[in-house]
Amino acid sequence: MLCQTIVFLTEDASHDAAIDLINEEAFGPGRLVRAAERVREQGPHDRALSYVAADGGEIIASVRMTPVLAGTESCHLLGPLAVRPSHKNRGIGRELVRIALAAAAKTPSRAVLLVGDAPYYGPLGFSPTRPGALTLPGPFDPARLLAACFDGLEADQLEGEIRHRNRA
Numbered sequence: 160m161l162c163q164t165i166v167f168l169t170e171d172a173s174h175d176a177a178i179d180l181i182n183e184e185a186f187g188p189g190r191l192v193r194a195a196e197r198v199r200e201q202g203p204h205d206r207a208l209s210y211v212a213a214d215g216g217e218i219i220a221s222v223r224m225t226p227v228l229a230g231t232e233s234c235h236l237l238g239p240l241a242v243r244p245s246h247k248n249r250g251i252g253r254e255l256v257r258i259a260l261a262a263a264a265k266t267p268s269r270a271v272l273l274v275g276d277a278p279y280y281g282p283l284g285f286s287p288t289r290p291g292a293l294t295l296p297g298p299f300d301p302a303r304l305l306a307a308c309f310d311g312l313e314a315d316q317l318e319g320e321i322r323h324r325n326r327a
């Protein structure tokens with residue numbers, strides 16, 4: 160159950176240092192070599208669709224969204240998603256994903272993509288993409304490339320190169 164003291168805020172620059180620490184704690188230095196990170200390095204994330212959770216003024220979780228193209232479709236790439244160990248298993252991660260998805264659905268974005276665990280993201284609306292249909296600038300497990308689509312698009316219809324929209 161969500162703790163009553165947790166508030167969810169749209170990310171702004173004042174959160175950057177705390178978010179860096181949360182992601183370092185959650186993923187370690189290995190995060191910087193992942194294929195999704197290669198896309199995030201191609202351009203800025205979208206702060207208006209990125210959220211933090213705060214407990215008593217302390218930032219304890221974060222989700223970021225990056226504007227990408229998947230082939231010709233405008234999409235967002237979700238991640239990193241991380242919750243501090245002290246606050247895990249309270250529904251905060253799921254709530255951040257729900258908020259980010261709902262915000263993206265109000266934009267022209269056709270889908271939200273991520274590389275992650277299907278058992279966690281499936282109940283939040285994410286489905287497997289077609290293995291081999293989508294590429295990232297680095298190796299990844301195709302079974303972990305998931306998408307939540309809007310407006311009648313299906314995850315297995317997505318194909319092409321996933322890249323930052325700045326690389327269009």
Ligand SMILES: CC(C)(COP(=O)(O)OP(=O)(O)OC[C@H]1O[C@@H](n2cnc3c(N)ncnc32)[C@H](O)[C@@H]1OP(=O)(O)O)[C@@H](O)C(=O)NCCC(=O)NCCS
Pocket residue numbers: 185186240241242243246247248249250251252253254274275276278279
């Ligand atoms: C994964 C993470 C974001 C989940 O955040 P959280 O706020 O603890 O998660 P929630 O409270 O919303 O959900 C907890 C549930 O998800 C399950 N869960 C957590 N991680 C999971 C995973 N990788 N795969 C499947 N289920 C998972 C928990 O077992 C728990 O299940 P329950 O409700 O049946 O008890 C958090 O554990 C984290 O920061 N992990 C390290 C970074 C990471 O792996 N990020 C995701 C990258 S894809």
